[in-house]
Amino acid sequence: MDHAALQARIDAVNWYHEFDFGNGLMAKSRTPDVSDHRAVWDFTRRHLDTVDFQGKSVLDIGAWDGYWSFYAEKRGAKCVLATDDRTQNWSTATASISPRNYIDRRLKSIRTSRCTGLRS
Numbered sequence: 001m002d003h004a005a006l007q008a009r010i011d012a013v014n015w016y017h018e019f020d021f022g023n024g025l026m027a028k029s030r031t032p033d034v035s036d037h038r039a040v041w042d043f044t045r046r047h048l049d050t051v052d053f054q055g056k057s058v059l060d061i062g063a064w065d066g067y068w069s070f071y072a073e074k075r076g077a078k079c080v081l082a083t084d085d086r087t088q089n090w091s092t093a094t095a096s097i098s099p100r101n102y103i104d105r106r107l108k109s110i111r112t113s114r115c116t117g118l119r120s
Contacts, residue, residue: 017041017067044068053077 001009003024010027016037019027031037048068054076060069063082073080 015065017065019065019067019070041067045071048072048075051075057081 007025010021010025013027014030015027016029016031018029021027029037048071053072055078057079058072058077060080060082063069063084066082069080069082
């Protein structure tokens, strides 16, 4: 799939968080008060920056679009298990599973977990 087609697929999702997928591919938040949410995300990130994720297993319950799951993985988590109830999301259910489709990560959904010792 070419770059423009992949960006069009990303743009078709009603994202909550903003993702940089690399190679110029970006997901923009469509929440109407995104500047307020960015302040919360910055606050959360500052606190999570103090956590040593290196080699740890992380369980992200209520992962929504997986932003913080990918954050833990980028910070060295060896395994991230993410889950959410898509029926409770304020947006369409597509964003809750989409990031895995655009980047090659170790993140696993709870239905396809390959984390050591875990079964779905």
